[in-house]
Amino acid sequence: MSSSQFSSTPTSLVDNLLAGNRRALARTITLVENDGAEAHDALAALYRRTGQAHIVGVTGSPGTGKSTLVNALAKAYRQRGYTVGIVAVDPTSPFTGGALLGDRVRMRDLSGDPGIFIRSMATRGSLGGLAQATADVILALDAAGFQRILVETVGVGQAEVDIASTAHSTVVVEAPGMGDEVQAIKAGVLEIADILAVNKADREGADKTVTALHMVLGSGGPSLRQVQHHGRLMEAGLPAQSRDESWTPPIIKTVALRDQGVAELLEAIEQHRDYLQTSGELQRREEDRARTALIHILQAAVLRRLQENVPAQQLQQLVADVASRELDPYSVAEHLLPAVLSAS
Amino acid sequence: MSSSQFSSTPTSLVDNLLAGNRRALARTITLVENDGAEAHDALAALYRRTGQAHIVGVTGSPGTGKSTLVNALAKAYRQRGYTVGIVAVDPTSPFTGGALLGDRVRMRDLSGDPGIFIRSMATRGSLGGLAQATADVILALDAAGFQRILVETVGVGQAEVDIASTAHSTVVVEAPGMGDEVQAIKAGVLEIADILAVNKADREGADKTVTALHMVLGSGGPSLRQVQHHGRLMEAGLPAQSRDESWTPPIIKTVALRDQGVAELLEAIEQHRDYLQTSGELQRREEDRARTALIHILQAAVLRRLQENVPAQQLQQLVADVASRELDPYSVAEHLLPAVLSAS
Numbered sequence: 001m002s003s004s005q006f007s008s009t010p011t012s013l014v015d016n017l018l019a020g021n022r023r024a025l026a027r028t029i030t031l032v033e034n035d036g037a038e039a040h041d042a043l044a045a046l047y048r049r050t051g052q053a054h055i056v057g058v059t060g061s062p063g064t065g066k067s068t069l070v071n072a073l074a075k076a077y078r079q080r081g082y083t084v085g086i087v088a089v090d091p092t093s094p095f096t097g098g099a100l101l102g103d104r105v106r107m108r109d110l111s112g113d114p115g116i117f118i119r120s121m122a123t124r125g126s127l128g129g130l131a132q133a134t135a136d137v138i139l140a141l142d143a144a145g146f147q148r149i150l151v152e153t154v155g156v157g158q159a160e161v162d163i164a165s166t167a168h169s170t171v172v173v174e175a176p177g178m179g180d181e182v183q184a185i186k187a188g189v190l191e192i193a194d195i196l197a198v199n200k201a202d203r204e205g206a207d208k209t210v211t212a213l214h215m216v217l218g219s220g221g222p223s224l225r226q227v228q229h230h231g232r233l234m235e236a237g238l239p240a241q242s243r244d245e246s247w248t249p250p251i252i253k254t255v256a257l258r259d260q261g262v263a264e265l266l267e268a269i270e271q272h273r274d275y276l277q278t279s280g281e282l283q284r285r286e287e288d289r290a291r292t293a294l295i296h297i298l299q300a301a302v303l304r305r306l307q308e309n310v311p312a313q314q315l316q317q318l319v320a321d322v323a324s325r326e327l328d329p330y331s332v333a334e335h336l337l338p339a340v341l342s343a344s
Numbered sequence: 345m346s347s348s349q350f351s352s353t354p355t356s357l358v359d360n361l362l363a364g365n366r367r368a369l370a371r372t373i374t375l376v377e378n379d380g381a382e383a384h385d386a387l388a389a390l391y392r393r394t395g396q397a398h399i400v401g402v403t404g405s406p407g408t409g410k411s412t413l414v415n416a417l418a419k420a421y422r423q424r425g426y427t428v429g430i431v432a433v434d435p436t437s438p439f440t441g442g443a444l445l446g447d448r449v450r451m452r453d454l455s456g457d458p459g460i461f462i463r464s465m466a467t468r469g470s471l472g473g474l475a476q477a478t479a480d481v482i483l484a485l486d487a488a489g490f491q492r493i494l495v496e497t498v499g500v501g502q503a504e505v506d507i508a509s510t511a512h513s514t515v516v517v518e519a520p521g522m523g524d525e526v527q528a529i530k531a532g533v534l535e536i537a538d539i540l541a542v543n544k545a546d547r548e549g550a551d552k553t554v555t556a557l558h559m560v561l562g563s564g565g566p567s568l569r570q571v572q573h574h575g576r577l578m579e580a581g582l583p584a585q586s587r588d589e590s591w592t593p594p595i596i597k598t599v600a601l602r603d604q605g606v607a608e609l610l611e612a613i614e615q616h617r618d619y620l621q622t623s624g625e626l627q628r629r630e631e632d633r634a635r636t637a638l639i640h641i642l643q644a645a646v647l648r649r650l651q652e653n654v655p656a657q658q659l660q661q662l663v664a665d666v667a668s669r670e671l672d673p674y675s676v677a678e679h680l681l682p683a684v685l686s687a688s
Contacts, residue, residue, distance in 0.1 A: 290663045294676060328392060
């Protein structure tokens with residue numbers, strides 16, 4: 001199949017975005033968040049201009065100070081002349097103001113710098129919508145020429161793990177005194193860590209946390225990412241190639257509030273980037289990202305067709321019949337499939 | 345549409361499960377976890393025998409002691425003569441032994457009691473697979489006659505929120521001293537709480553946590569669940585009916601390790617159950633559950649068809665072309681859709 005089979009219509013919006021127009025970028029992101037057909041055309045047109053940015057996932061439990069760390073990292077990158085996009089993903093609490101508060105702090109610190117673009121992602125539906133929307137926003141920032149894209153997620157959940165695992169380099173942030181160490185590590189996302197940051201390292205217990213992390217990493221830690229990720233793709237019927245596991249995640253102590261250790265963290269990220277490029281691992285991760293994107297886009301298309309092709313009232317009646325146990329959802333899904341699948 | 349349009353073939357496995365055979369239940373759950381066509385037939389046959397159990401989601405951050413609380417709650421229910429199913433969902437760490445450790449502790453405490461059935465769910469793929477598998481296991485336990493089903497999830501992530509929100513009653517577990525209160529609440533899943541448990545209430549700071557929770561609930565908390573849930577279903581094109589919000593989540597102090605407060609927690613759950621039944625809210629939640637199940641089953645069917653209808657080598661080539669930016673994933677998805685949609 002040749003690429004000419006797929007034609008897309010670049011709009012002036014896309015041209016303006018590619019020319020570095022901030023408002024065109026913001027408008028494109030809004031399009032993406034509204035998820036219409038227009039967004040898909042724009043994303044398809046932008047896609048081939050992507051692949052330049054290095055995407056850094058930063059994830060960790062609440063209270064580890066990862067927002068502050070992301071800000072400090074962004075400033076450090078700016079000092080070295082890199083442009084930086086920040087995507088803050090907070091899927092759980094769109095209403096308690098968390099994301100907005102973080103934004104306000106960021107705006108004070110980083111606003112007015114044209115080399116920085118910040119976007120918060122709120123909840124976007126439960127069905128993989130957030131992961132896909134985040135991937136799309138990253139894509140727009142990449143096409144707009146931002147060289148480093150920092151994606152901040154609240155760790156622990158599967159959705160966050162998925163989002164973080166689409167990054168090129170994943171930084172897992174821990175902090176001392178977050179309760180029982182074993183629990184923190186169990187719940188953590190060590191499996192996906194390329195780099196570990198122990199933030200708030202001026203607090204009591206920092207060395208204990210570092211030691212605990214070393215122990216977990218030493219006891220077969222590095223191969224876990226491979227196994228888990230592989231398992232997930234297998235389940236989706238899309239086995240990934242196995243990964244080269246010669247990278248050992250470094251553990252870096254930081255105090256983000258005082259910019260301590262931030263330069264070392266930046267250095268570790270850049271070293272990981274070099275490693276990905278020279279080892280061929282980058283190619284493998286890009287293929288994983290492509291697989292995930294394909295699946296998400298297909299699933300979204302199915303939901304859209306359900307909406308378009310099945311009258312709301314009919315759907316409501318079927319739902320009521322399932323709820324009352326008159327029908328079972330498996331048979332109803334089978335019954336709906338032809339309607340979902342027919343072209344609209 | 346009449347229910348007679350949907351025929352299913354009850355197998356002897358299903359008959360045995362419905363007759364209360366434990367091994368048939370275990371085998372059905374294994375079928376469900378392997379997610380084959382056989383599983384769908386079994387689930388379709390079981391479905392109409394469900395709807396009797398009260399499903400209780402128990403969610404909270406790591407370190408809140410929610411596993412211990414679930415065990416204590418199960419024992420309390422047993423003392424009152426109820427049969428209890430426990431489903432422990434730990435999607436993040438299938439390899440670090442968390443789920444297994446929890447199981448071993450449980451086995452020691454609760455094993456040998458035919459009125460209890462325990463099942464752990466490990467990672468099941470990133471694409472909504474875990475939520476659906478959990479729902480299916482709950483369904484099997486319900487059909488097998490377990491009267492109370494406790495579903496334990498690690499809170500924070502979207503997947504866990506989804507799983508918990510399919511329960512009839514959702515208990516959110518907090519604990520004192522889990523770091524910064526505001527952060528804990530921000531990251532928490534208060535929006536979905538029907539009941540709040542402050543576990544480890546013998547620790548310093550318990551009253552502070554209770555006060556903080558009261559403040560958050562007081563400042564418009566109760567309506568959040570409605571807004572968020574509604575928003576999610578809207579996004580999926582399946583607007584739910586608006587909810588009656590006359591229930592105010594009680595806050596209950598517990599010390600699960602010493603069985604303190606557990607009877608009160610059980611009482612609160614039973615009161616919430618009564619509230620759901622008398623207010624008509626139960627019917628609404630059942631319809632939400634039915635909608636979610638339908639969507640998950642449809643999405644899984646699409647993935648299965650992708651696997652069946654597109655040769656692995658062709659898929660791999662497309663993925664490689666997307667990774668190298670020769671093709672964009674939106675156009676490829678459009679191209680794949682007819683193949684995915686054709687009957688296999």
